[in-house]
Amino acid sequence: MTLHYHTRREFLKAVGLGSVVAALTGCFYAARRVRKPHIAMFLSDDHGPEFAGCYGNKAIQTPNIDALAKQGMHFTNMFAASPTCAPSRSVIYTGLYPARNGAMANHSVCKPGIKSLPSYLKMLGYRVVLANKTHIKPKEVFDFEYLKATLPRDPTQPRRYRQEGLDTRVVDQFLAAHARDNPEQPLCIILADNSPHVTWEYNKTYDPAKLPVPPYMVDTAKTRIGLANYYQDITTMDKRVGDVMISLKKYGYEDNTLFIYTSDQGPEWPHCKWTVYDTGLRTPFIVRWPGKVKPGAICDAMVSFVDITPTFIDIAGGPPKAGLIKAGAAGPPRDLDGRSFQDVLLGKAKAFRDKIFASHTGDGTMNVFPQRCVRSKRYKYVLNLRPENTWTTHFTKVPGIPNSHKDIWDSWIEKAKTDTETAKLLDIIQHHPAEELYDVKTDPYELNNIADKPEFKLILEKMRDDLKQWLARQGDTAAGRVR
Secondary structure, eight states: OOOOOSSHHHHHHHTTOGGGHHHHHHHHHHHTOOSSOEEEEEEESSOOGGGSGGGTOSSSOOHHHHHHHHHSEEEEEEEOSSSSHHHHHHHHHHSSOHHHHSOOSTTOOOOTTOOOHHHHHHTTTOEEEEEEOOOOOOTTTSOOEEEOOBOOOOTTSOOTTSOOOBOHHHHHHHHHHHHHHOTTSOEEEEEEOOTTSSSOOOOSSOOGGGSOOOTTSOOOHHHHHHHHHHHHHHHHHHHHHHHHHHHHHHTTOGGGEEEEEEESSSOSSTTBTBSOSHHHHEEEEEEEOTTTSOTTEEEOOBEEGGGHHHHHHHHTTSOSSOOOOOOSTTOOOSSOSOOOOHHHHTTSOSOOBSOEEEEEOOBTTTBOOOEEEEEOSSEEEEEESOTTSOOOOHHHHOOSOTTSTHHHHHHHHHHHTTOHHHHHHHHHHHOOOSEEEEETTTOTTOOSOOTTOGGGHHHHHHHHHHHHHHHHHHTOGGGGGOO
16 A cells, blocks of 8 residues: 655654654754844843843743853843933944934934934845834834734733733744745844833742842842742743744754844842943843854953944944934934944954943933943943932832832831931932942942042043043033033
8 A cells, every 4th residue: 555645744744753843844944044144132121130040140040041141152241321111222223322313211212314223234135023022213213024922911910011021922933934935034033022021920939038139129028029020020031032042943043043132221120220320231141153152151341232233234244334324414423333242252352342331311200310321341430410309210109019119119218217228228229419430340239439539539530521522422412511
């Protein structure tokens, strides 16, 4: 008797080899792989590096992010250029600081006529896709192919201020279709998750009593419950990172893909997001690029998010410096603020920037505390444009979310009534002089302002001048506020 199989899948299933279909499919796609590298960046929301195992946190469970770090290089000094969502993402995708791209405050809009990442990479033959969260405007500037990949609402979770998260099943289907239908076209895909932005998932993994409480938080019962929820949201998001890694491998992308895990800024806790302290600006940044990036490498070069777009352009085969679309005779400048750090990725350079600049303008009426800063390897100078204001944010003002935001903050206020150390910390968080200076080597959480110390006068003056010059180059009106 002769058996007939209409497809290869039928044959493999019939002979008991169905389990190897995925592997053979991956090999098939790999054989047709394009020569230019694919680029995939998983962009989480409000994840500080100290809340990942590969960055030294032994309490948190981030197995997939940790595995990625073993497979590639993780950066210890990667900084956002602004500590809120829309300005930070606008910098990532334009290679321009906020004052030049126009998106300075949260929920603000970039200037018309500016080119962004998709425009640059499309000219180099790439398909450029943004999945799930956007938080950038206008679409005329950010001309991505948008992939609707948002998980349905989970009624058991309190998701105020955010959607549920990245639907990796939709991503899996997209990657399969692209590999099948566009095997010769390089792909750049941004996988934008909503975690661990508040409101956090209810904890089901951690013992709040056993979690380490950072020095910028007040140790109360509500803090620990909220911190456990934050940990849980990160752990759930880490599973989605793993899902994407599986899909990349399954469809033959892995060996020719630059894969990045990062977040848009630091965590949504006081003295973090909405501030230019390292806890607001420093982000996890992990890069896997088989055959290019050394596995298990740790990089301490200082790099800014403004350098991401020029690096992608460089990797895609374009010039590290790229121009902007001219918008009339007095249109935007023709150069980017960032530059490619591909040599750092490839191990050809150990250092990159000697200074990091950042700005924070505000977030509506919840946060009216604009700041500008410059940071060297050793010191950070902060200029506060409204020092007369008491620092407030969503965290201090938003009621009605149990074990989050004002519910936690009120427990801090209550403890400060009887605990002098807590009262001192809250004063540091809420009240800021016009100028601040920190030794970030000895004071990494920037809790001891040394701006008025005579022995640091020359350092203060030099960094003040560095910031003033940068603000002037940016066309930032805050330049006139520097002494």
